[in-house]
Amino acid sequence: MPDSDTVDWQDFFGFAQPYDNQADAIESALQVGRANGYLAMEGPCGTGKTMAALTAGATLIHEGEYDRIVAVTPVKQQLQQFIDDLRTMNAGLEEPLTGISLVGKRDLCPYGREGVFPDDVSTHDRCEDLRENTARLVESDNRSDDRAVASASVGGESEEIWWDPQLGSDLAKHARPDGPGQQTFEDALDTAGATSPYRRSQPSAPESMAEGDDTPLYCPFEADWFARNKGSPVDFAVGENHVVTADDYLPAATERGTCPHRVMGVLLEEADVVVGNYNHLFDPDSRPLLESILDENTFVVVDEAHRLEERVRDLLSKRVGRATLKRARNDCDQLLTRARQTAEHKQQVRDCLASHDVPLDAVERAREFYDATLTWLDERVADHLTEEFGPEWRAGNTDVLPDRTLEVPLRDPETVEQDELTEWAEREGYAGDLWRSLPTVGLAVEDAVDELGLTRTPVCTAVGAIMSHWWETDHASYLREVELEYSPADERSVERPWQTQYTAGLVCFECMPGDSLREVFDGLGGGVLMSATLEPLDVFSEVAGLEALRRADRPVVERTYQLPFPESNRASWTVDATPFTAHNRGDPDENADPETWNRTRDEYAHVLRTLARSPGNVLIAMPNYREAGWAGDYLADVVEKPVLVDESSANEETEQLKQQFFRGEGKVLVTSTRGTLTEGVDYDGEKLHCCAVVGVPLVNIGSPRVRAVRRAYADAFGEDNAFEYALTVPAVRRARQAIGRVIRGVDEVGVRAFVGRRFTAGARHSVQPYLSPGEREEFVRLTPEFLPGQLESFWEEHNRR
Numbered sequence: 143m144p145d146s147d148t149v150d151w152q153d154f155f156g157f158a159q160p161y162d163n164q165a166d167a168i169e170s171a172l173q174v175g176r177a178n179g180y181l182a183m184e185g186p187c188g189t190g191k192t193m194a195a196l197t198a199g200a201t202l203i204h205e206g207e208y209d210r211i212v213a214v215t216p217v218k219q220q221l222q223q224f225i226d227d228l229r230t231m232n233a234g235l236e237e238p239l240t241g242i243s244l245v246g247k248r249d250l251c252p253y254g255r256e257g258v259f260p261d262d263v264s265t266h267d268r269c270e271d272l273r274e275n276t277a278r279l280v281e282s283d284n285r286s287d288d289r290a291v292a293s294a295s296v297g298g299e300s301e302e303i304w305w306d307p308q309l310g311s312d313l314a315k316h317a318r319p320d321g322p323g324q325q326t327f328e329d330a331l332d333t334a335g336a337t338s339p340y341r342r343s344q345p346s347a348p349e350s351m352a353e354g355d356d357t358p359l360y361c362p363f364e365a366d367w368f369a370r371n372k373g374s375p376v377d378f379a380v381g382e383n384h385v386v387t388a389d390d391y392l393p394a395a396t397e398r399g400t401c402p403h404r405v406m407g408v409l410l411e412e413a414d415v416v417v418g419n420y421n422h423l424f425d426p427d428s429r430p431l432l433e434s435i436l437d438e439n440t441f442v443v444v445d446e447a448h449r450l451e452e453r454v455r456d457l458l459s460k461r462v463g464r465a466t467l468k469r470a471r472n473d474c475d476q477l478l479t480r481a482r483q484t485a486e487h488k489q490q491v492r493d494c495l496a497s498h499d500v501p502l503d504a505v506e507r508a509r510e511f512y513d514a515t516l517t518w519l520d521e522r523v524a525d526h527l528t529e530e531f532g533p534e535w536r537a538g539n540t541d542v543l544p545d546r547t548l549e550v551p552l553r554d555p556e557t558v559e560q561d562e563l564t565e566w567a568e569r570e571g572y573a574g575d576l577w578r579s580l581p582t583v584g585l586a587v588e589d590a591v592d593e594l595g596l597t598r599t600p601v602c603t604a605v606g607a608i609m610s611h612w613w614e615t616d617h618a619s620y621l622r623e624v625e626l627e628y629s630p631a632d633e634r635s636v637e638r639p640w641q642t643q644y645t646a647g648l649v650c651f652e653c654m655p656g657d658s659l660r661e662v663f664d665g666l667g668g669g670v671l672m673s674a675t676l677e678p679l680d681v682f683s684e685v686a687g688l689e690a691l692r693r694a695d696r697p698v699v700e701r702t703y704q705l706p707f708p709e710s711n712r713a714s715w716t717v718d719a720t721p722f723t724a725h726n727r728g729d730p731d732e733n734a735d736p737e738t739w740n741r742t743r744d745e746y747a748h749v750l751r752t753l754a755r756s757p758g759n760v761l762i763a764m765p766n767y768r769e770a771g772w773a774g775d776y777l778a779d780v781v782e783k784p785v786l787v788d789e790s791s792a793n794e795e796t797e798q799l800k801q802q803f804f805r806g807e808g809k810v811l812v813t814s815t816r817g818t819l820t821e822g823v824d825y826d827g828e829k830l831h832c833c834a835v836v837g838v839p840l841v842n843i844g845s846p847r848v849r850a851v852r853r854a855y856a857d858a859f860g861e862d863n864a865f866e867y868a869l870t871v872p873a874v875r876r877a878r879q880a881i882g883r884v885i886r887g888v889d890e891v892g893v894r895a896f897v898g899r900r901f902t903a904g905a906r907h908s909v910q911p912y913l914s915p916g917e918r919e920e921f922v923r924l925t926p927e928f929l930p931g932q933l934e935s936f937w938e939e940h941n942r943r
Contacts (some may be wrong), residue, residue, distance in 0.1 A: 147745070147886075149201055149204050149205050149472070150173065150201075150215060151168050151169075151197050151198065151200075151201040152851075153201075153235075154196075154197050154200040154201055154204070154231060154235065155168075155193070155197045155231070155395070156193055156196075156197070156227060156230035156231040156233070156234060156318045157193070157230070160190065160194075161188060161189060161190045161706060162706045163189055163704075163706065164189060164190040164193070164194050166535070166701070166703075167181075167183060167185060167189065167190075167191065167194040167195075167198075167701065167703065168194045168198050168201075169196050170183070170699055170701050171183075171194065171195060171198035171199075171670050172198050172201060173210070173440055173697075173699065174280050174668055174670075174697050174698070174699050175198060175199070175202045175207060175668045175669070176202070176205075176207055176440070177666075177668070178667055178668045178695045178696060178697070179668050179691075179696050179697025179698055179699065180442070180663065180668055180669055180670070180671060180681055180688055180691065180696070180698050180699070181669075181670045181671070181672075181698075181699050181700075181701065182671050182672075182676060182682055182683055182686075182688060182698065182699070182701075182704075183670060183671070183672040183673075183676070183700075183701045183705065184428060184448070184672075184673060184674065184677055184679065184701070184702045184914060185672060185673075185674065185701075185702075185703045186674045186703070186704070186705040186706070186882060187674060187705070187760060187882060187885070187886050188705065188706045188707055188887070188888070189674075189703050189887075190750055191445070191672045192220070192223050192224055192227045192445070193227045193230075193231070195365070195443040195670045195672065196211065196213075196224070196227055196228055196231060196415070196443075197231070198670070199415070199441045199443065200231065200239055200414075202384050202441055203239070203414060203441075205707070207441075208439055208440065208667055209435075209439040209440070209670075210414055210415065210416065210435060210439065210440055210441070211414065211415045211416070211440075211441050211442075211443060211826075212415075212416045212423065212432065212435065212436070212441070212442050212443070212666075213415065213416070213417045213418075213439050213442075213443040213444075213445065213446065214417075214418050214419060214420050214422060214423045214424075214442070215417075215419065215420070215442070215444075215445035215446055215838050216419060216420045216445075216446050216449050216453055216822075217446055217822045219444070219822065219824060220446060220609050221243060221417055221418075221419065224243070224415075224417045224445075225243055225385055225387060225417060228241045228383075228417075229241075229382050229383040229385050230386050232383035232384055232385065233383055238383055238384045239384070239414035239692055240378040240384050240385070240409075240412065240413045240414045240638075241381075241385035241386070241413055241414065241415035241416070241417065242378075242381075242385070242386050242387075242391075242406065242409050242410050242413045242415075242416055242417070243382065243385075243386075243387045243388070243417040244406060244410065244416065244417065244418035244419075244422055244431070245317035245388045245406075247265065247266055247269055247403050247423070248264075248265040248266060248436065249388060249392075250388065250392055250394050250402040250403045250406065251265050251269055251402075251403065251483035252331055252333040252338055252363065253265075253268075253331070253344065253361075254268065254269070254403070254589075255333045255334070256331060256332070256333050256342070258331070258342065258343070258447070259344075261797065263599060264328070267599060269361070269403075270362040270640055271599075272344075272359060272360060272364065273361065273364055274592075274614070275358040275359060275360045275361075276313070276360040276361050276364040276365050276368070277305070277364075277368075278358075279309065279313060279347055279351055279358070279360055279365070280307075280309040280310045280313065280368045281304060281305060281306040281309075282303075282304060282305060282306045282309075284616070286455050288816075301373065302398060305368045307368060307369045307370070307371055308369075309351075309365075309367075309368075310365045310366060310367070310368030310369035310370075311365075311369040312348075312363045313345075313347070313348075313351075313360060313362060313365035314339075314340075314365045314366040314369055316345060316347075316348050316362070316397055317340040317341060317345040317362035317365075318339055318341065319340070319341040319761050323415075327444075329341070329342055332388075333392075333393075333396055334392045334393045334396060335392075335393055336392070336396040336397045336878070337396075337397065338363075338396045338397065338399055339398075339399040340362045340363070340399060343487045344359050345359070345360065345362060346358065346359055346360070346363040347360055349361075353496035354724055354778070356595065361401070362399065363395075363396075363399060363400055363401040363402070363404075364401050364404070366398075366399045366400040366401070367400050367401050367404040370400065372404070372408070373408065374395075374400065374404070374405045374408040374409060375395070375398040375400055375405075376391050376394045376398065376400075376405050376409070377409070378409065378412075378413075380394045385415075386409065388402075388406075389404050391406060391409065400612065407431065410431075410435065411434060411435060413899040416432070416435065418432070419676060420449075420450075420453050420454070420457065420713055421457065421783060422425055422803075423436070423442070423444075423662065424453070424454045424658070424659070424662060426457075426458075427694065431541065432918050436665065436666060437665065437666070437667075438489055438551070438665075438666065438667045439667055440666050440667055441666075441667055441668060441669050442663070442666050442667075442668075442669035442670075443669055443670050443672070444669065444670070444671040444672070445672060445673070446673055446822070446902055447671040447672055447673045447676060447682070447686070448673040448674075448675045448676055448682075448875045448879070449673075450655070450659065450671070450686055451655055451656075451685055451686070451872065452872070454652075454655040454658065454659060455651075455652050455653075455655045458652035458655060459527075459607040459649060459650065459651045459652045460608045460611055460612070460649070460650045461608075461625065461647050461648065461649045461650075462608045462609070462648050462821075463645060463646070463647040464516065464520075464600055464645070464646040464647060465645070466604075466605060467512060467515060467516055467519070467605060467648070468512075468516060468813075469510050469599055469600075469602075469605075470584070470600075470602040470605035470606070471509055471512035471513050471516065471599075472507075473584075473587050473588070473598065473600040473601065473602040474505050474508050474509035474512065474583075474587055474602060475647075476503060476596055476598060477491060477505060477590055477591060477594075477596070478506060478509060478593065479501075480594065480596065481502060488502070490594060491590060491594070494586075494589065494590035494593050494594065495586045495587075495588075495590055497589070498582060498583060498585060498586035498589065504579060504583050505583060505586075505587060507576060508576075508579075508580060508583045508584075508587075508602070508606075510763060511567075511572050511576060512605075513579075514572070515563070516572065518563065518566055519624065519646060520638060520646075522550065522562070522563075522624055523624060523626065523640060523641065523644075523646050524536070526548075526550045526624070527543065527640055531543055531544075535639055535640060536557045536639060537639075538639055538901075540639060540640070540642050540643050543640070543643045543644075543660075544628075544718075545628055545630075545643070547626060547627050547628045547644075547845065548625075548626040548628075548644070549623050549624075549625060549626075549845065549846045550623055550624035550625070550626065551621060551622075551623050551846035551850070552622040552623055552624065552873060553617065553621070553622065554620055555847070555849035555850035555853060556849055556850070556852075556853045557853075558617050558618045558853070558857075559617060560617060561617065561622035562622075563612075563622060563648070564612070564613065564622070564910040574613055577609055577610055577612070577613035577614075578610055578613065578614070580602075580605070580606030580607075580609045580610050581603060581607045581610050582606075583602070583604040583606060584602035584603035584604070584605060584606035584607070585601075585603045585606075587600060587602050587603075588600040588603050590601060597621045608648075608650070611650060611651050612648070615650060618653075618654075618853075618854060618857060619652065619654040619657065619844065619854055620651060620652060620653060621648055621650075621651040621653060621847060621850035622648070622649070622651050623648075623651060623846065623847070624646060624647070624648060624649070624819050625646070625647050625648075625649045626644035626646055627644060627645045627646075627647065628643065628644060629643075629644060629645040630642065630643060631643075631645075636647045649698055651847050651850065651894065653847075653850050653851045653853075653854035653855075654851075654854045654855075654858060655685075656684070656685050656686060656687045656690075656858070657687065658687075659686050659687035660687030660688075660690045660691060661687075662687075663687060663688070663691060664691060664694075664696075668696075669865065671686065672689070674878075674879070674882050675875045675878040675879050675882065675934050676702075676875075677702060677912065677913070677914045677915075678871065678911075678912055679700040679702060680700075681867055681871050682864070682871075683698060683700065684859055684867065685859075685867055702914060702915060704914070704915070704916035705885065705916060706888075707887065707888050707890070708888070709883065709920065711826070711885065711889075711890065711891045711892075711940075712885050712891065712892055712893070712894060713892075713893045713894065713932070713933070713936040714894045714895075714917070714920045714921045714922065715893075715894070715895045715896070715921060715922055715923075715924055715929070715932070716895075716896045716901040716902045716910070716921045716922070716923050716924075717749055717895055717896070717897040717898070717901075717924060717925070717926060717929060718898075718899050718902050718905075718923055718924065718925050718926075719745050719746060719749055719898055719899060719925075719926050720742045720745055720785055720898075720899060721837070721898055721905075721907075722740070722742065722746060722836055722837035722897070722898045722908075723837070724767065726740075726741070726742040726878075727742045727743050727746070727769075728740055728742075728743065730768050730769055730771065730772035731768075733877060734772070734775070736776075736848050746836065746897070747776055748926055749834075749836075749897055749926050749929060750762060750773055750776070750777060750834070750836070750929050751776075751777065751781065752926075752929050752933060753832060753834045753893075753895060753897075753933070754777050754780075754781045754782055754783075754785070754810045755782075755783075756832040756893055756933055756937070757802075757808060757831060757937055758808040758828065758829065758831030758832065759803060759808050759809055759810075759811070759825075759830050759831050759832075760808070760809075760810045760811070760830075760831065760832040760833075760834070761811050761813070761819070761820075761825070761830055761832070761833040761834070761880070761883060761884075762777075762811070762813070762833075762834050762836065763813055763814065763815040763817075763820050763833065763834065763835045763836065763839075763877075763880045764811045764812065764813070764814055764815065764836050764837070765813045765814070765815060765816075765836065765837045765838075765839050765840075766816065767788070767789055767790050767813075767817070769814075769837075770787060770788060770789075770813055770814050770817075771787060771811045773788075773812045773836075774786075774787030774812040777810055777812065783807070783808050783809055783810055784809045784810070785809070785810045785812065786799055786802060786803055786809055786810065786811045786812070786815070787812050787813075788811065788812065788813035788817055788819055790814075790817070791819075792829065793818075796817075796818055796819065799811070799819075800819060800823065803829075804829050808831070808938075814839075815836075815839035815846065815876050815877060815880050816839050816841070816876060817834055819847075820876065820879055820880035820883065821876070821879035821880065821882075821883075823883065824886060824889060825883045825884070825886060826890070827884040827886075827890070828893065830883055830884055831884070831891070831892045831893065832884065832892060832893040832894075833880055833881055833883055833892070833893070833894055833895070834895040834896075834897050835877040835880050835881055835896050835897065836897045837897070837898045837900075838870075838873050838874065838877065838898065838900050838901075838909055839876045839877060840869055840870070840871050840873045841869065841872075841873070848868070848869070851868045852865060852868045852869065854866045855867050855868045855896065870909060870912065871912055873909075874909050874912040874913070877896065877901075878913065878914075878917070881894045881896065892938050893933065893936065894921075896921065901913075901921075902923050903918070903923070
């Protein structure tokens with residue numbers, strides 16, 4: 143590698159000149175990268191954050207400081223931005239950086255994509271089964287001769303191989319439409335515009351490789367991977383400027399007859415830049431895909447970092463549904479039933495379990511525990527519903543039950559104490575040694591079920607892992623709950639009346655993701671965490687684990703950049719209206735008639751009507767979907783343009799609503815600030831001209847999970863900071879994300895309005911200090927009566943009425 147003093151980051155920068163602040167962002171990232179530290183960076187749209195991070199990372203790789211960049215983002219659009227910017231960078235380099243974007247196994251399996259697998263089995267589970275079958279079939283011991291295969295190069299390292307490549311090749315050939323043993327011609331499997339060398343149906347092993355009377359199904363794509371000694375016939379040349387996506391390696395691998403997911407795994411170990419989603423870095427179940435490249439030689443880039451807390455909290459929380467718990471019990475029960483049939487069967491079961499050092503009575507004990515837990519769960523649900531909503535539901539009158547998901551906390555969320563399920567288990571004699579043994583027992587049961595050829599797909603290993611996690615984790619950082627997910631069902635298909643309304647599950651909810659984030663970041667060389675809305679940066683550094691790294695002498699640098707587009711092109715107001723709180727505004731359903739509105743709701747009706755009449759497309763973000771419904775109903779009667787109302791709905795419906803908003807003349811779109819249309823959506827060009835955020839979008843502060851998070855944050859960061867860190871700051875970031883949808887380019891013109899007194903400086907419970915320095919300076923306070931005149935003047939100035 144060349145001496146670091148001779149490396150100029152401008153050699154890697156993909157454009158002629160950097161934006162304002164972009165050069166400083168690159169220099170700051172280089173500073174922390176060379177010191178194995180982290181940069182927390184707020185940069186609005188137009189800062190060029192993606193290119194800045196990639197430029198710094200490429201420079202550090204060239205200097206020899208790092209081997210690779212791993213970039214993660216929760217937004218598909220941003221993932222594509224990384225790919226586009228890397229390709230732009232590579233276009234000007236003599237030695238381009240190799241890059242790959244990652245997708246899930248479900249999106250890559252040719253059989254799963256084309257619906258070849260049975261409907262009742264997930265692609266992931268089916269693939270795992272086929273991989274195991276294929277691995278057994280290609281083991282060297284299956285050869286009829288004594289030829290040995292010594293080693294192969296896998297992931298850049300020499301590995302003693304246990305498989306026979308020739309057997310893999312034989313299996314791949316056997317699956318071809320005209321392969322050995324084929325009596326009739328069958329069409330080849332096509333996917334992603336590519337034709338594979340294999341027939342469409344799932345092949346069975348040839349008789350010569352049968353396991354007794356069994357000829358297991360296998361995967362020829364997996365077999366071909368073994369035939370190539372775990373190598374890939376696809377390289378980075380198939381992608382534009384040496385950057386490959388699933389659009390490149392999926393069809394290329396399919397045509398060559400090798401597993402696309404395996405190809406992705408081989409390429410990511412060789413890549414200079416790996417782009418994935420949050421799961422790949424922060425989810426313990428998905429992280430193994432990247433485990434081999436996550437070390438001190440990795441420079442990490444975390445995009446949309448304002449989402450870290452919420453997303454990682456979801457990834458680390460564990461849930462096991464009642465139906466899955468029942469399946470785990472039945473897994474054990476089926477094996478025990480087999481053992482009771484004959485003395486010979488009992489010995490077979492014991493022999494299978496012995497390889498895991500699991501006795502038969504341990505399986506019996508696990509089955510008993512799962513069965514008793516199911517009974518406890520049913521009784522706890524019934525008791526809760528009776529206490530909260532009365533006993534009428536027990537007679538089938540489920541109309542008294544609410545049509546929403548319910549939380550049943552198993553401890554006081556504001557007190558660190560043992561949960562009810564654990565207390566019950568200890569009283570019943572189900573102590574820690576049993577809980578801790580459940581993953582091992584589950585794995586032994588699953589292997590025995592498979593080895594004995596019993597017809598079921600077990601779940602007891604995964605369930606055992608969740609139950610062990612339940613026992614082992616502390617009660618300060620985790621809240622245990624029963625979750626009743628609203629999921630209406632036919633009464634004829636349920637065991638208990640409440641199941642017509644709810645699906646029950648046990649949830650171990652993660653309250654403190656910062657501890658896990660610190661561990662992840664501490665295991666990497668350094669990097670950049672960036673977003674358009676990270677302020678206040680001191681709070682972000684605390685909750686994201688960066689402050690703990692700083693205390694351990696790892697550098698942490700914070701930078702905030704302002705919106706770079708002309709200030710004259712935007713009107714930015716804080717409308718000083720009565721705080722739009724639940725207490726002040728009342729219930730929207732009880733205030734549907736304007737004749738019954740209180741003064742607060744009448745005041746906001748005036749403000750919303752004025753903003754909705756602003757020229758072009760107007761986005762109004764209300765605190766929740768119920769208030770969005772009220773606002774939409776009102777505005778539909780008082781404005782002349784079409785009014786669209788967003789609801790909590792499936793992604794497909796939301797996408798259709800968004801496209802309808804973009805088409806044709808100006809419209810009003812009313813949504814929840816906490817919905818999916820207020821961040822991660824690019825309202826560029828003429829798609830949006832005005833955005834108003836009404837009220838501070840706090841989550842339900844009475845929710846058990848929110849109360850538990852607040853308690854955990856009080857313990858970690860101090861009682862005085864708990865509400866601010868856990869609730870206020872995330873809510874203001876949501877509001878800032880929505881406002882940030884308006885101005886996306888240098889020539890764009892628009893109006894941004896925070897509506898509500900709490901956004902103004904000096905107000906009681908003001909959130910104005912949580913805006914960025916530039917926003918605090920730029921947003922101008924005005925009262926509702928001055929809003930119409932100011933709005934009209936702004937658009938007259940910009941020649942739009």
